[in-house]
Amino acid sequence: MxxxxxxxxxxxxxxxxxxSRILNAQGGYSEKTKFRVLKVIEELGYQPNAVARGLIxxxxxxIGVLFPKLSSSLxxxxxxxxxxxANDNGSSVIVCHTESNGEKTMKYLQLLIEKxxxxxIFASEILKDEYYQFVTKAKVPMILLSTESYAYPxxxxxxxxxxxxxxxxxxxxxxxxxxxxxxxxxxxxxxxGIPRIEGxxxxxxxxxxxxxxxxxxxxxxxxxxDGVEGLKKLIGQFPDVTAIFxxxxxxxxxxxxxAYQLGIKVPEEISVIGYDNLNLAEMSIPPLTTVxxxxxxxxxxxxxxxxxxxxxxETPESRxxxxxxxxxxxxxxxxx
Amino acid sequence: MxxxxxxxxxxxxxxxxxxSRILNAQGGYSEKTKFRVLKVIEELGYQPNAVARGLIxxxxxxIGVLFPKLSSSLxxxxxxxxxxxANDNGSSVIVCHTESNGEKTMKYLQLLIEKxxxxxIFASEILKDEYYQFVTKAKVPMILLSTESYAYPxxxxxxxxxxxxxxxxxxxxxxxxxxxxxxxxxxxxxxxGIPRIEGxxxxxxxxxxxxxxxxxxxxxxxxxxDGVEGLKKLIGQFPDVTAIFxxxxxxxxxxxxxAYQLGIKVPEEISVIGYDNLNLAEMSIPPLTTVxxxxxxxxxxxxxxxxxxxxxxETPESRxxxxxxxxxxxxxxxxx
Numbered sequence: 001m002x003x004x005x006x007x008x009x010x011x012x013x014x015x016x017x018x019x020s021r022i023l024n025a026q027g028g029y030s031e032k033t034k035f036r037v038l039k040v041i042e043e044l045g046y047q048p049n050a051v052a053r054g055l056i057x058x059x060x061x062x063i064g065v066l067f068p069k070l071s072s073s074l075x076x077x078x079x080x081x082x083x084x085x086a087n088d089n090g091s092s093v094i095v096c097h098t099e100s101n102g103e104k105t106m107k108y109l110q111l112l113i114e115k116x117x118x119x120x121i122f123a124s125e126i127l128k129d130e131y132y133q134f135v136t137k138a139k140v141p142m143i144l145l146s147t148e149s150y151a152y153p154x155x156x157x158x159x160x161x162x163x164x165x166x167x168x169x170x171x172x173x174x175x176x177x178x179x180x181x182x183x184x185x186x187x188x189x190x191x192x193g194i195p196r197i198e199g200x201x202x203x204x205x206x207x208x209x210x211x212x213x214x215x216x217x218x219x220x221x222x223x224x225x226d227g228v229e230g231l232k233k234l235i236g237q238f239p240d241v242t243a244i245f246x247x248x249x250x251x252x253x254x255x256x257x258x259a260y261q262l263g264i265k266v267p268e269e270i271s272v273i274g275y276d277n278l279n280l281a282e283m284s285i286p287p288l289t290t291v292x293x294x295x296x297x298x299x300x301x302x303x304x305x306x307x308x309x310x311x312x313x314e315t316p317e318s319r320x321x322x323x324x325x326x327x328x329x330x331x332x333x334x335x336x
Numbered sequence: 337m338x339x340x341x342x343x344x345x346x347x348x349x350x351x352x353x354x355x356s357r358i359l360n361a362q363g364g365y366s367e368k369t370k371f372r373v374l375k376v377i378e379e380l381g382y383q384p385n386a387v388a389r390g391l392i393x394x395x396x397x398x399i400g401v402l403f404p405k406l407s408s409s410l411x412x413x414x415x416x417x418x419x420x421x422a423n424d425n426g427s428s429v430i431v432c433h434t435e436s437n438g439e440k441t442m443k444y445l446q447l448l449i450e451k452x453x454x455x456x457i458f459a460s461e462i463l464k465d466e467y468y469q470f471v472t473k474a475k476v477p478m479i480l481l482s483t484e485s486y487a488y489p490x491x492x493x494x495x496x497x498x499x500x501x502x503x504x505x506x507x508x509x510x511x512x513x514x515x516x517x518x519x520x521x522x523x524x525x526x527x528x529g530i531p532r533i534e535g536x537x538x539x540x541x542x543x544x545x546x547x548x549x550x551x552x553x554x555x556x557x558x559x560x561x562d563g564v565e566g567l568k569k570l571i572g573q574f575p576d577v578t579a580i581f582x583x584x585x586x587x588x589x590x591x592x593x594x595a596y597q598l599g600i601k602v603p604e605e606i607s608v609i610g611y612d613n614l615n616l617a618e619m620s621i622p623p624l625t626t627v628x629x630x631x632x633x634x635x636x637x638x639x640x641x642x643x644x645x646x647x648x649x650e651t652p653e654s655r656x657x658x659x660x661x662x663x664x665x666x667x668x669x670x671x672x
Contacts, residue, residue, distance in 0.1 A: 035374075035378050038371075038374055039378070062447060069412075070406060070411060070412050070415060075406060076405075079406060079433060083433065092432075092443060092444060092447050093432075093433070094430050094431070094447075094451075095406070095430070095432070095433065096429075096431070097415060097419065107428055108428060111398060111430075115398075115430075115451045224615070224618075224619050253619055254619070256621060257620075257621060257623075260621045260622070279560070280616075282560075283560050283589055283590070283593055284593075284621070285592060285593060285596045285621040286596070287593070
């Protein structure tokens with residue numbers, strides 16, 4: 001007959017909760033009690049690890065979130081939603097900053113698992129094989145946020161980048177533009193690079209607008225300096241451009257800044273549409289028209305999916321959230 | 337004779353490191369070894385807690401950082417420095433987001449202590465009595481970053497807000513302005529409110545510039561909307577204003593945005609100087625002249641001070657870091 005935690009508690013003359021606290025090193029008991037309980041466990045040949053893993057509730061009410069970059073206001077907006085859901089579920093959120101660095105990411109995954117988080121939200125980054133294997137082996141639930149994995153069956157929450165980029169380009173076309181350029185992110189980024197480029201191309205071709213390689217500038221990342229450089233390069237190779245789709249709001253704001261420095265008026269001479277709808281988009285001059293992602297809702301959904309796994313053990317469906325065009329003042333109707 | 341961890345290791349026939357790992361529940365040993373070691377500990381009447389507290393190295397190589405708000409790029413810049421120092425010391429950084437909420441702050445302090453962080457950096461927020469008492473009782477080292485405590489002897493790293501605000505106002509005076517307004521933060525904030533207001537006033541009075549209550553607008557916070565509202569209010573009560581000191585870069589960028597909406601040209605009609613030198617300051621239109629704080633260096637210093645306490649047990653001196661005026665394009669010389 002296998003002994004249970006109840007037997008341990010009974011023989012040691014303590015409550016089940018105390019045994020559980022001792023097994024999880026949570027404190028709140030004397031050393032004397034601890035050794036009495038551990039002695040009973042030993043005498044019964046009881047497997048505390050099995051207990052710790054299943055028979056008792058070992059939730060720490062903490063979830064861990066990994067972000068590649070904290071500067072982006074994308075993070076705050078996503079985190080607002082994560083924290084709302086965590087709060088509703090009585091949990092706290094620990095944030096780790098990976099800088100898209102593989103070694104650092106592994107270190108943080110290890111740390112979160114050592115600290116016994118109940119689950120992990122892995123945001124805005126490509127899920128590498130080693131990350132997946134490590135988390136899976138540790139049996140810690142994981143949700144991907146604002147990213148997805150083609151290789152591994154990890155549930156995710158994101159918008160459809162291809163459709164959202166298509167919508168951005170179509171907005172420029174609907175405003176009468178035909179000389180449309182794109183300042184794209186990384187050419188080979190399978191999450192935020194390729195789908196946005198392909199969506200942009202498809203919108204142009206669906207509307208009979210010809211496209212040459214000069215219409216698109218590729219950048220090293222999705223940041224402000226990429227937008228600054230991007231505009232300069234785009235103007236050089238495509239001087240007739242009247243409207244630009246920048247693949248992130250930070251890049252769009254870099255585009256606005258470079259235009260200002262070059263004496264090009266936005267939106268009078270060039271229209272600019274961004275992607276993300278960061279807080280920053282409202283703060284820019286002129287306020288930025290952009291493709292909005294429901295970031296707070298996405299964060300909330302990711303955390304809720306994590307709690308669903310913890311409570312039911314079942315894997316939830318991935319969620320594709322709706323995008324929408326947020327019209328502000330950086331895109332102007334073109335009348336020819 | 338008191339037994340040491342060495343005796344335990346010898347009798348149990350394991351390494352000291354193994355005993356240490358068992359006492360700290362760090363894994364990497366079999367259940368069999370664990371019980372053999374715990375048995376020896378019991379037989380020797382050895383006090384593992386005393387061990388855990390002093391005789392062995394119980395560091396988890398994790399430090400916790402509390403920020404009131406993650407959206408601010410202040411955070412990234414501070415965190416860059418913290419992570420650099422942590423990395424140099426082989427430690428990881430856990431970030432918690434308190435939203436300046438007392439209950440949430442207490443919950444996170446508790447969580448960090450439960451997770452056995454080696455030390456805490458408490459950033460950009462007033463240190464309340466209950467926070468101080470809790471952390472002190474837990475005997476976890478703490479450093480204040482970009483804030484200080486008048487009530488408690490906790491080492492801090494920050495700039496001198498009074499002197500930095502004085503420098504900002506003096507920069508406007510040096511550029512020939514005499515109708516100078518201030519969009520201040522919270523009137524009763526003893527860290528970032530009062531010292532900046534008083535520094536501003538002192539600079540004006542030292543240079544024979546008269547000051548009426550209409551020169552200063554008080555805000556509810558230090559954010560973008562406070563700057564937007566602030567400019568509207570300031571223009572209303574002080575229509576002759578030609579130069580403005582905004583008490584944070586986010587407020588300064590709100591001021592630029594409101595000016596753009598009102599058709600007021602910066603710097604041609606109104607000059608604006610900010611405070612912080614966030615990444616954002618370079619991205620604004622026009623690029624923002626501001627009072628720079630060496631944020632990355634401040635973060636690095638705070639983490640290094642924490643490691644000093646851990647290693648030596650001695651309390652380091654607080655550090656006042658130098659500020660400097662970063663000239664960009666939002667302040668214009670006034671010739672009358």
